[in-house]
Amino acid sequence: MAANTLPGGTFTLADDLTVTRMGYGAMQLAGPHVFGPPADRDAAMAVLREAVSLGITHIDTSDYYGPHVTNQIIKEALHPYPDGLHIVTKVGALRDAEGGWPQALAPVQLRQAVNDNLDNLGLDAIDVVNLRVGGFDSPTPGSIAEPFSVLAQLQQQGLIKHLGLSTVSAEQIVEAQSIAPIVCVQNFYNLAHRVDDDLIDSLAAQGIAYVPYFPLGGFSPLQSDELRSVAARLDATPIAVALAWLLKRSPNILAIPGTSSVAHLRENVTGAALTLPEDELAKLNGIA
Numbered sequence: 001m002a003a004n005t006l007p008g009g010t011f012t013l014a015d016d017l018t019v020t021r022m023g024y025g026a027m028q029l030a031g032p033h034v035f036g037p038p039a040d041r042d043a044a045m046a047v048l049r050e051a052v053s054l055g056i057t058h059i060d061t062s063d064y065y066g067p068h069v070t071n072q073i074i075k076e077a078l079h080p081y082p083d084g085l086h087i088v089t090k091v092g093a094l095r096d097a098e099g100g101w102p103q104a105l106a107p108v109q110l111r112q113a114v115n116d117n118l119d120n121l122g123l124d125a126i127d128v129v130n131l132r133v134g135g136f137d138s139p140t141p142g143s144i145a146e147p148f149s150v151l152a153q154l155q156q157q158g159l160i161k162h163l164g165l166s167t168v169s170a171e172q173i174v175e176a177q178s179i180a181p182i183v184c185v186q187n188f189y190n191l192a193h194r195v196d197d198d199l200i201d202s203l204a205a206q207g208i209a210y211v212p213y214f215p216l217g218g219f220s221p222l223q224s225d226e227l228r229s230v231a232a233r234l235d236a237t238p239i240a241v242a243l244a245w246l247l248k249r250s251p252n253i254l255a256i257p258g259t260s261s262v263a264h265l266r267e268n269v270t271g272a273a274l275t276l277p278e279d280e281l282a283k284l285n286g287i288a
């Protein structure tokens with residue numbers, strides 16, 4: 001499938017950065033609980049190669065998935081990267097021995113994380129680095145000027161092409177924009193969790209991409225009787241409806257559903273092309 005025929009078409013984040021709105025989130029490629037190696041490394045590589053062959057040009061990752069494992073699999077599967085493929089990563093957390101996700105926002109930790117991403121992905125410069133600052137699923141109030149300035153310096157040094165933010169509030173976005181431009185925001189959002197509705201519209205007005213994480217509910221699949229009923233009437237899966245709804249919600253939304261399965265990846269790309277009639281759309285809009 002060519003990139004421009006994927007559901008949702010493309011979105012341009014910057015002059016040198018146009019991606020398919022249908023992307024792929026690589027977090028599920030590491031081992032259980034995003035820790036250690038996957039049971040089947042070849043299967044993980046097959047998912048990445050299938051994403052590229054379907055025409056997807058946006059892969060979301062982090063060097064703390066595994067840690068390091070997911071990026072190393074991406075490099076092994078896809079390097080040298082095809083023209084037009086954009087890998088977006090994030091820094092600002094670590095994995096601890098218990099599998100936790102402690103913050104890692106000190107300047108030395110951020111510089112190390114960017115260098116680790118460069119090494120493990122096999123890149124001289126990263127297309128987009130998101131500074132991830134909040135808690136597991138919601139922003140934590142407070143200034144992000146110090147960590148964001150570190151990434152802005154690394155951008156000036158040529159190690160990062162574009163900057164983004166993750167798990168941030170509207171106020172933190174404004175603060176970051178006073179330091180350097182951002183091209184995307186990655187926050188928790190899906191059909192059933194819509195705290196960011198106003199933020200999505202204000203980012204759309206600025207031409208900034210909004211990239212919802214947990215688009216399918218993440219570690220707990222989306223649960224909604226209304227979603228199930230709409231899906232049944234459309235003879236589709238709830239996942240297809242949830243993805244099609246995201247692409248319809250706003251043109252600046254980029255979908256990065258995660259999967260460790262080639263079959264699910266194909267289902268998601270096909271499913272996201274579902275047309276949602278106005279009456280069903282109204283029911284879905286009423287879920288949250």
Ligand SMILES: NC(=O)c1ccc[n+]([C@@H]2O[C@H](COP(=O)([O-])OP(=O)(O)OC[C@H]3O[C@@H](n4cnc5c(N)ncnc54)[C@H](OP(=O)(O)O)[C@@H]3O)[C@@H](O)[C@H]2O)c1
Nearest residue numbers: 025026027060166213214215216217218257258259260264
């Ligand atoms: N910025 C952040 O803090 C942050 C946080 C979390 C995630 N992310 C990013 O967002 C991406 C997406 O989030 P996510 O992967 O956590 O959650 P998600 O996309 O909402 O859901 C992934 C789950 O859905 C399952 N799934 C996917 N397609 C399916 C299908 N067709 N049928 C049945 N099950 C299906 C996957 O299982 P299978 O593997 O079995 O398909 C997996 O368990 C991640 O990959 C990561 O890149 C960012």
